Amino acid sequence: MKSIVVAEIPVIKGLNGCFSGIHNDVMLIAGGTNFPDKKLWEGGNKKWYNTIFALKKRNLELTYEWSANQTSQLPEPLANGASVSTKLGVLCIGGENGKVVVNTVFLMEWDKSVRQVCLKEMPFLPVPLCNLSACEINDVVYVVGGQTTIGGEATDYIFSLDLNADPRSQKWESLEGFPGQGRIQAVISGHKKGSCSYLYVMSGTYYNTMLCPSTKMLSDVYEYNITNSKWTQKQDIPNNDTPLISNGFIAAAPVLSIGKANILIFGGAGGENQPLAIRLELEHQIKEIKSGRAANQANVLEKIKTMEKECMSLLRETTFSRILWSYNSIEDSWTKLATLPKNPQIVTNALFWDNAIFIPGGEISPGVRTAGILKLSLNNIVLGKGFKI
Numbered sequence: 001m002k003s004i005v006v007a008e009i010p011v012i013k014g015l016n017g018c019f020s021g022i023h024n025d026v027m028l029i030a031g032g033t034n035f036p037d038k039k040l041w042e043g044g045n046k047k048w049y050n051t052i053f054a055l056k057k058r059n060l061e062l063t064y065e066w067s068a069n070q071t072s073q074l075p076e077p078l079a080n081g082a083s084v085s086t087k088l089g090v091l092c093i094g095g096e097n098g099k100v101v102v103n104t105v106f107l108m109e110w111d112k113s114v115r116q117v118c119l120k121e122m123p124f125l126p127v128p129l130c131n132l133s134a135c136e137i138n139d140v141v142y143v144v145g146g147q148t149t150i151g152g153e154a155t156d157y158i159f160s161l162d163l164n165a166d167p168r169s170q171k172w173e174s175l176e177g178f179p180g181q182g183r184i185q186a187v188i189s190g191h192k193k194g195s196c197s198y199l200y201v202m203s204g205t206y207y208n209t210m211l212c213p214s215t216k217m218l219s220d221v222y223e224y225n226i227t228n229s230k231w232t233q234k235q236d237i238p239n240n241d242t243p244l245i246s247n248g249f250i251a252a253a254p255v256l257s258i259g260k261a262n263i264l265i266f267g268g269a270g271g272e273n274q275p276l277a278i279r280l281e282l283e284h285q286i287k288e289i290k291s292g293r294a295a296n297q298a299n300v301l302e303k304i305k306t307m308e309k310e311c312m313s314l315l316r317e318t319t320f321s322r323i324l325w326s327y328n329s330i331e332d333s334w335t336k337l338a339t340l341p342k343n344p345q346i347v348t349n350a351l352f353w354d355n356a357i358f359i360p361g362g363e364i365s366p367g368v369r370t371a372g373i374l375k376l377s378l379n380n381i382v383l384g385k386g387f388k389i
Contacts, residue, residue, distance in 0.1 A: 040367025271321030
């Protein structure tokens with residue numbers, strides 16, 4: 001596997017939670033957040049963006065450049081929605097602006113004639129959602145999970161939108177009966193096998209502030225037979241060395257369906273350097289101590305201070321999984337294909353463009369973004385039964 005950073009998003013400190021996709025042979029990137037001044041653990045304030053960038057290929061060259069003509073912007077700063085490349089454009093779904101979660105849906109289209117991004121309103125979601133996931137299967141877009149309020153409980157919503165439907169009656173439809181827990185930042189993908197189409201829902205995080213711990217790392221995998229409306233639980237994600245969980249945790253990973261059976265998962269929020277479960281236990285202990293009668297004694301205050309410093313240290317040192325997985329949906333099997341470059345990106349998309357895979361921006365550790373547009377060439381990697389990419 002070869003990798004190279006072919007461009008940098010022109011925003012200092014980079015971005016994650018962007019809308020991104022390919023339309024008319026141009027990569028479009030919109031919105032996102034970062035911490036432009038201080039770092040997360042230093043009390044930095046998050047900033048939301050409404051900028052839109054267009055990355056195009058230089059003529060007859062294997063290099064890329066940002067369009068200087070593109071000046072369009074989002075109507076408001078927005079991030080942490082979901083986005084899918086479709087035949088109509090890049091469909092941008094939901095998100096939040098730091099104050100409220102939205103249900104807006106729009107297409108980003110690259111107009112070649114004027115070299116500008118055009119925005120087209122699409123049917124709104126039935127409910128506002130952020131930190132949801134989306135994919136497209138046979139011109140139908142599916143969204144899974146998310147939160148209806150900032151910091152709210154993870155939901156189990158699943159909606160679909162048929163891009164071929166008559167625009168006058170086009171609307172999101174609800175899919176009932178999902179057997180798993182609600183989740184945010186699930187890994188979802190799908191494809192057609194024979195006469196049936198399938199949606200896959202993997203991992204993600206269940207979040208509920210009313211519970212202790214408030215966060216649960218999920219390793220489950222579900223297959224939805226779209227043709228027959230049937231859910232089937234599949235093999236759990238294999239262990240990826242995430243501390244204190246027995247299986248694998250790949251939430252927020254970029255994902256790409258390849259061929260008729262393989263789904264590529266690029267890293268994810270787990271891995272050997274993801275001490276989330278340890279941090280959650282420490283935070284629970286701190287909360288218990290603070291609620292006790294001796295909370296104001298000098299020695300107890302010092303203990304709390306030490307534990308809080310340990311939590312921050314764990315946060316600063318967190319990085320994400322570098323495993324490139326292939327899930328074979330026919331065999332229900334997982335294969336480690338390769339090791340991703342240092343500082344793998346999450347909370348972003350994997351995009352197939354120019355006969356390669358691109359991962360634009362994203363988060364490389366909690367609160368730390370990257371501006372890099374990573375290009376991966378996976379020549380001659382075998383995906384079971386001799387299929388190569």
